[in-house]
Amino acid sequence: MSGYAIDFQGLTKTFRTLRGPVEALRGLDLQVKPGEIFGYIGVNGAGKSTSIKVLLGLIRATAGAAWVFGEPAGSLAARRKIGYLPEVANYHEFMSAAELLMVHARLAGVPRALQAERCRDALDVVGLTARKHSRISEYSKGMKQRVGVAQALVSDPPLLILDELTSGLDPFAQRDLRDIMTRLKERNITVFFSSHHMSEVEAICDRAAIIHRGTLQACGTIPELTENRERVEMLWEAVHVSEPLSQISSLGEAAVATEGAHDFLQLALSRGYRLKRMNTKRTNLEDVFHSITRRIDEEVGACSLS
């Protein structure tokens, strides 16, 4: 029995469509430790939601397996340990937040004596106690997401899966939800959340994984992923260029690793470029993400051309 909160082992999912099979996941291997906030990053269609749906038993894997705290993904035992906020969270809008939470407490099998307390607690965590009797249809998008987090929390699960939690929200609502996640960490809840916002993942996650084209491309702590590296960004002007350099874009921009910056500077000057501006920048998760996805896309493109 694995000691992981989430354990994907060679997870593969192929959808059969009219245009032929589509591989959404290709042998995904990933482990999430209990108690950590884990960021799951990938472009649209990378396989994030598909792998989450496999965990919940909403779709079945073509090959491989997944476990939630040692229980087979999709089983009732596994689902008892999960609180889930879907990517597009639509609820019965005629209900109030308090009513919706009570419905979910009952569906989750929370003992009757504890239902009211759990609902109160979940509303308190997301800061909706004052508006708990308002209809969900009257809530803003940010408040609806908070209701979603509360319904995921109502069964007091050890694992929270949040699919695109802050997608489409204004900066204030995003910050509120980040604060909520930080509070959840203090309760020792494992938070597994997919996101497109790299800065958000960098700010609150213990570890993160980058998934692209259905396979895991990188996984580790943020310093491990960014390798604590710095790069030098330069802006050049072509004055009397004898031989153009491929590293310098048509707009005159170039970015090189710090260790190779001196040599590159000499070379560019000797080729007839004039330096207009230069500054150093720490490599962030977004740079790593872009570099990985671009490299994979280029490799796939090269393969398909050959």
Add this chain to the structure above:
Amino acid sequence: MFSFLEIARVQLLENIRRQVHLVTLFMAAAMLILPAYVNAFSMGLKAFGLVTKDFGLTAISYYGIAMALLLGSSVVPRDIERKTIYPILSRPLGRVTYLGGQFLGTAVLVSGSVFLLTMCMGLGIASLSREWDSGLFAAAWGYSLESALVVAICMCFSVFASPPLAGVLGFFVYTIGGMPNAFIQFFLREDRGALWVADGVEALQRFVPNFAIFRLKYPVVHGIPIHPEYHLAESLYAFLWILMFLLIAGIRFETKDL
């Protein structure tokens, strides 16, 4: 068990909020004034009662079936399309429980509407004739079972097909299953000579429920007593067919990627 009832309750509330429910209230008002309308054209009290009951029960039957087709074929696909199904199915409950709850919530609403309309018609008749005909509810019970069965059929098809197709298939099964034998023999076979059509309908009728069992309009309108055991038998018949359609839906739905 509690999950099943909770889903049914939410589904019932959701359905009540859909605008189709307003049509039920409109129909109920129509049923209240129908006896007075018929009375204005009737030639004596007996004809008034017969015509009102006949016409009213026919309208109630068609209304129940229309609601069953509309709601039964759309209730599950609607939940999938709006993605309200995801938070529910991520809970520790089986998909069969979900389907059963959805069925119960919808069937209760449709049956409730049928009884409401019947009661309104009964009140309308009683206000003129000073007599309460409790026999009307025998017919209403049959129509409720018929509508519930159509809900189960449409729900079953909706797991395999799109809502419009599920509705059409549900209507097809209802039409075939409810086609009177006299119609097949005298209209299709003898009058039109469409022998292969008649043979086809008779062959299909072996595989679909016999809806004629639930139609008690004639004995109710003409005051012919119905044995209480008949209600038990028709209920059991409907229950077994509903169970079978929900079971087929459940088997498919269990493995469906959502």
